[in-house]
Amino acid sequence: xxxxxxxxxxxxxxxxxxxxxxxxxxxxxxxxxxxxxxxxxxxxxxxxxxxxxxxxxxxxxxxxxxxxxxxxxxxxxxxxxxxxxxxxxxxxxxxxxxxxxxxxxxxxxxxxxxxxxxxxxxxxxxx
Amino acid sequence: xxxxxxxxxxxxxxxxxxxxxxxxxxxxxxxxxxxxxxxxxxxxxxxxxxxxxxxxxxxxxxxxxxxxxxxxxxxxxxxxxxxxxxxxxxxxxxxxxxxxxxxxxxxxxxxxxxxxxxxxxxxxxxx
DNA sequence: TATACATATGAACAGTTGAACATATGTTGG
DNA sequence: CCAACATATGTTCAACTGTTCATATGTATA
Numbered sequence: 238x239x240x241x242x243x244x245x246x247x248x249x250x251x252x253x254x255x256x257x258x259x260x261x262x263x264x265x266x267x268x269x270x271x272x273x274x275x276x277x278x279x280x281x282x283x284x285x286x287x288x289x290x291x292x293x294x295x296x297x298x299x300x301x302x303x304x305x306x307x308x309x310x311x312x313x314x315x316x317x318x319x320x321x322x323x324x325x326x327x328x329x330x331x332x333x334x335x336x337x338x339x340x341x342x343x344x345x346x347x348x349x350x351x352x353x354x355x356x357x358x359x360x361x362x363x364x
Numbered sequence: 365x366x367x368x369x370x371x372x373x374x375x376x377x378x379x380x381x382x383x384x385x386x387x388x389x390x391x392x393x394x395x396x397x398x399x400x401x402x403x404x405x406x407x408x409x410x411x412x413x414x415x416x417x418x419x420x421x422x423x424x425x426x427x428x429x430x431x432x433x434x435x436x437x438x439x440x441x442x443x444x445x446x447x448x449x450x451x452x453x454x455x456x457x458x459x460x461x462x463x464x465x466x467x468x469x470x471x472x473x474x475x476x477x478x479x480x481x482x483x484x485x486x487x488x489x490x491x
Numbered sequence: 492t493a494t495a496c497a498t499a500t501g502a503a504c505a506g507t508t509g510a511a512c513a514t515a516t517g518t519t520g521g
Numbered sequence: 522c523c524a525a526c527a528t529a530t531g532t533t534c535a536a537c538t539g540t541t542c543a544t545a546t547g548t549a550t551a
Contacts, residue, residue: 264439267425272486277424278417279489280482285415289509290401290408297404298394306528312391319510321529331488340518340527350488355407357484359399361458361477362406416539433498446540448499467497467548492551499546507538516529521522 286330287354291315292323296332296346296355303336303345413457414481418442419450423459423473423482430463430472 271277286292294313298304304312310320324344327333332351335344346352398404413419421440425431431439437447451471454460459478462471473479 260435263429264435267429267431268439270428271421271424274417274421276486276489277420280485281415281417281420283415283485283489284411284420288408288410288412288415290405291509293404293408293411294398294401297398301397302390302394304394307526308387308391312395316511317528318512318530321527322509325529337518340525342528348488350484354481354484354488357477357481358407358410359403361475361481362403362410418539434496443541444498445500445542448497449539452499464548467495469498494551495549497546497548499544501544502542504541505539508536510534510536512532514529514531516527518527519525521524 283330286326286332287358289323291319292327293355295320295323295327296351299333299344299346300352300355303343305341305343307341309344410457413453413459414485416450418446419454420482422447422450422454423478426460426471426473427479427482430470432468432470434468436471 287296291313295309298309298312306317306320306324309315309324310317313320324333324335327344328335331347333344334347335342337343414423418440422436425436425439433444433447433451436442436451437444440447451460451462454471455462458474460471461474462469464470
């Protein structure tokens with residue numbers, strides 16, 4: 238469809254040439270369809286947040302309940318500091334939301350995507 | 365302070381005591397419902413695999429096509445070694461399958477869970 | 492079987508990360 | 522305002538991870 242210059246090749250070479258041309262086209266198509274690097278980077282960053290057992294435990298403990306920092310720490314036998322640090326990461330990634338009530342701050346999963354992602358992962362793990 | 369028994373407390377304190385007892389029950393219930401640590405650990409390990417931009421790019425490039433190592437390396441502008449190393453991790457986690465054809469080995473996503481997990485993540489990122 | 496090609500593996504190194512500890516900030520009741 | 526409680530943040534350090542380079546293994550073909 239574009240400029241060529243390979244017509245002088247042998248039949249066999251031509252066939253091979255066509256094959257790898259087809260391959261090249263596939264590769265080029267995939268390259269075009271591929272989302273921007275930036276988006277894929279963000280996607281990886283998102284999964285990275287799920288990719289720590291402490292954070293997964295915290296997320297899972299909030300699967301059906303809102304909890305305050307202290308609850309989580311006692312529930313999972315973690316230090317307050319550790320929980321707070323991890324919650325900050327979860328907040329930044331928009332995986333959890335929170336509201337203040339007096340001295341306590343109650344955290345909960347931000348939306349259904351979070352639950353859905355965890356559930357999908359669970360299905361894969363439980364096979 | 366600590367060990368003086370709560371009988372002598374005011375009505376209000378008793379109410380608070382009941383409140384925190386209720387909280388304790390909630391916490392205990394969550395603890396019981398929480399999956400085994402081992403499962404949550406595996407779940408985190410799974411997401412960890414998705415949590416690297418190189419691996420995400422590789423997975424995404426295979427979203428609709430099977431590809432050989434060399435294709436992926438050219439497509440994503442990565443070294444053959446790097447791709448091969450990452451594919452090993454993806455194999456181990458059962459995220460990709462492969463078949464040999466002559467000198468080449470074609471990789472593809474292992475099942476629909478993989479696609480589903482990526483898609484869910486994508487939705488969350490694209491907000 | 493010798494050679495080139497395709498992929499896998501091993502080792503080392505730089506960059507990243509989570510936990511622990513200390514301390515700071517914020518909130519409520521007295 | 523102070524004391525007690527709840528949460529957040531800064532720093533340090535050991536452990537882990539991805540890349541690179543070198544090399545090995547596996548496969549087809551002249």
